Amino acid sequence: MPQTSPLWIAEADVVAMMDLSEAIDALEAGLLAEARNEAHNMVKTHAEWNGATLHAIGAVFPQAGFAGTKTWAHTPGGATPLLILFDAANGGLKAIIEAFALGQMRTAAASGVATRWLAQVDASEFAMIGTGKQALAQVAAVLAVRPIRRVRVFGRDAQRRVEFAKRIESEFGVATLASSSIGEAVQDTHVISVATRATEPILTAAMCRRGVHINAIGAIVPSRAEIAQDVLARCTQVVADSVEQAQKLSRELIEFYGSAPGRWSEVRRLSSVAAARQSRSPSDDLTLFKSLGMGISDLSLGMELYRRALASHRGRELPHPQKQSPRLRTPQPLNTSSGA
Numbered sequence: 001m002p003q004t005s006p007l008w009i010a011e012a013d014v015v016a017m018m019d020l021s022e023a024i025d026a027l028e029a030g031l032l033a034e035a036r037n038e039a040h041n042m043v044k045t046h047a048e049w050n051g052a053t054l055h056a057i058g059a060v061f062p063q064a065g066f067a068g069t070k071t072w073a074h075t076p077g078g079a080t081p082l083l084i085l086f087d088a089a090n091g092g093l094k095a096i097i098e099a100f101a102l103g104q105m106r107t108a109a110a111s112g113v114a115t116r117w118l119a120q121v122d123a124s125e126f127a128m129i130g131t132g133k134q135a136l137a138q139v140a141a142v143l144a145v146r147p148i149r150r151v152r153v154f155g156r157d158a159q160r161r162v163e164f165a166k167r168i169e170s171e172f173g174v175a176t177l178a179s180s181s182i183g184e185a186v187q188d189t190h191v192i193s194v195a196t197r198a199t200e201p202i203l204t205a206a207m208c209r210r211g212v213h214i215n216a217i218g219a220i221v222p223s224r225a226e227i228a229q230d231v232l233a234r235c236t237q238v239v240a241d242s243v244e245q246a247q248k249l250s251r252e253l254i255e256f257y258g259s260a261p262g263r264w265s266e267v268r269r270l271s272s273v274a275a276a277r278q279s280r281s282p283s284d285d286l287t288l289f290k291s292l293g294m295g296i297s298d299l300s301l302g303m304e305l306y307r308r309a310l311a312s313h314r315g316r317e318l319p320h321p322q323k324q325s326p327r328l329r330t331p332q333p334l335n336t337s338s339g340a
Helices: 011-017 020-035 100-118 135-145 158-172 182-186 229-234 243-249 251-257 270-276 295-312
Strands: 007-009 040-049 052-061 066-074 082-087 093-098 125-129 150-154 175-178 191-194 213-216 235-240 267-269 286-290
Touching: 007 295, 011 093, 011 100, 011 295, 020 100, 020 135, 020 270, 020 295, 040 243, 040 295, 052 295, 066 295, 082 295, 093 100, 093 295, 100 135, 100 213, 100 235, 100 270, 100 286, 100 295, 125 135, 125 182, 135 158, 135 191, 150 158, 150 182, 158 175, 229 235, 229 251, 229 286, 235 243, 235 270, 243 251, 243 267, 267 270
Parallel strands: 007 093, 125 150, 125 191, 150 175, 191 213, 213 286, 235 267, 235 286
Antiparallel strands: 040 052, 052 066, 066 082, 082 093
């Protein structure tokens, strides 16, 4: 049987082959594989310079035959995320996937899975704090798993939050209000998602009613924070997609749990929550999902997209990389002089 050529899977293919509800299901399947010890993360690494960050993140699914990494440079001028899939058995290149939409879907899908298992089953009021590029997908993820009847939004720019509220109403047909403050937005809500670029905490315990579930999305490097320490003190469940990455990158959790390994054992993995198949307890007060992004999430979607691309003949074939020996010496110039 001839070897399958590697594929370049473009944004248009990604969007055509998968919607957010399917991404939530694909991610949950990957989390269940992690819970069975069939998938393993590469701990995220990053470097910062002049307001920019370089990221690398990855995972392996040996039994499924995939290993891969996603990398991107987040700069004030933009970013170009790419997910590279390899054959886990022989290291061959399987695919390169343009990962703008994939990244938004996997981040939103993680919130969808967390909300599915941690929010009140009948949650009907939702607050979205932040109106940036992640916000609309975050709204969609919560709407996909809970019977939300009203959304309230807050962002620092008054005109932008009004426009964002109108867009939510138009896109999803759900009543949406633009709030003038975070406190107003989260008052009496059942689910709160926070996706901002805040460098100091903006959500406090006094703002949150009992029983709220919080998705904390935005602070993914130690220089940022969104959630106040008194929120964590009230949480009866704290969940992270990757506890190892939280220990390195989440300033909020690092400050709360400190360096004592025993305290970090209180933080649950999202994979264990999904595997338990149990909703929140009636005795729960606040629950919080800390999202940092992990390779298992990207590969869960990437593997499914690759399978769908093969089945539907999508993607552009690439040549297999061919090894060449390096040049180890500089060629000597020819001696053209004519001597006696």
